[in-house]
Amino acid sequence: MTKPDLEGQVALITGGARGIGKAAGLMLAARGARVHLADVLDCTGAVEEIAAAGGSAAGHTLDVTDREACAELGRRIVADDGRVDIIVCNAGVCPPGKAVWEDDADLEQWERVTNININGTQNSIAAVWDAMRKQGGGRVVIISSMAFYRGGVIVGTEYSASKAALIGMTRHLARNGGQHGIIVNAVAPGVIETDMTRDFDKPDLDEIPLRRLGTSEDVAGPISFLCGPESAYMTGTVLNVTGGIVLAD
Numbered sequence: 001m002t003k004p005d006l007e008g009q010v011a012l013i014t015g016g017a018r019g020i021g022k023a024a025g026l027m028l029a030a031r032g033a034r035v036h037l038a039d040v041l042d043c044t045g046a047v048e049e050i051a052a053a054g055g056s057a058a059g060h061t062l063d064v065t066d067r068e069a070c071a072e073l074g075r076r077i078v079a080d081d082g083r084v085d086i087i088v089c090n091a092g093v094c095p096p097g098k099a100v101w102e103d104d105a106d107l108e109q110w111e112r113v114t115n116i117n118i119n120g121t122q123n124s125i126a127a128v129w130d131a132m133r134k135q136g137g138g139r140v141v142i143i144s145s146m147a148f149y150r151g152g153v154i155v156g157t158e159y160s161a162s163k164a165a166l167i168g169m170t171r172h173l174a175r176n177g178g179q180h181g182i183i184v185n186a187v188a189p190g191v192i193e194t195d196m197t198r199d200f201d202k203p204d205l206d207e208i209p210l211r212r213l214g215t216s217e218d219v220a221g222p223i224s225f226l227c228g229p230e231s232a233y234m235t236g237t238v239l240n241v242t243g244g245i246v247l248a249d
Ligand SMILES: NC(=O)c1ccc[n+]([C@@H]2O[C@H](COP(=O)([O-])OP(=O)(O)OC[C@H]3O[C@@H](n4cnc5c(N)ncnc54)[C@H](O)[C@@H]3O)[C@@H](O)[C@H]2O)c1
Pocket: 014, 015, 016, 017, 018, 019, 020, 021, 038, 039, 040, 041, 062, 063, 064, 065, 090, 091, 092, 093, 094, 116, 120, 143, 144, 145, 146, 188, 189, 190, 191, 192, 193, 194, 195, 196, 197
């Protein structure tokens, strides 16, 4: 049984309605955290699943590109629960795309994807950073992608670029947050079976050393690890969760 070692802690997970975000919510709630799920989609189902498993959760409609809405949610969580200890910046989009130099590349898509993946992450962290600083620390987990290491195949240039930007953001915030007790790390998943990748051509399993695609729970485990005391001396790192597709740190 999971030990409730995050009892009394408050977590915000963006993109928490489904997939990796929901799985992370279930895991953090099982460790005793009060979990806030925020998404453009309805989080009711995910909140009910956490409650049915004995956890504490609330759902919020949020578009992470709306900086003021993010700030308002951060204020509301602190007003209601008194603190915010963990943020998992997981909201993201990954539409199939073309390279920027191709004639029919979609530059509106470039704007949309980078706005959600980069600015949305920045807005979400900005909403809780000051509260974490004032309370003496916190955990920030940023969801990047293996596209940061090796580029994408089906996805557009904007996706790989946005996920690489998040690694720069992780390291910058780790360097500057450490003195305030704020620990910042990233997770870079490989090919994970979620709604996001449902219609994508999948790699041959022979190309994956562990011979299977990942599950949301495979990614939620490392996210949960980065939120707990066992990773207290790690900051600015990237955990590669790819079944061995990427064999690098
Ligand atoms: N599935 C994979 O293979 C894979 C691989 C690498 C990285 N990732 C990353 O993992 C994260 C979670 O993806 P997933 O696979 O669970 O996919 P998913 O589509 O199931 O989850 C993404 C969630 O983000 C939400 N979202 C999108 N735009 C938003 C916005 N503007 N504001 C708030 N919420 C928004 C979606 O509604 C959705 O619930 C994403 O950042 C994704 O880029 C996924």
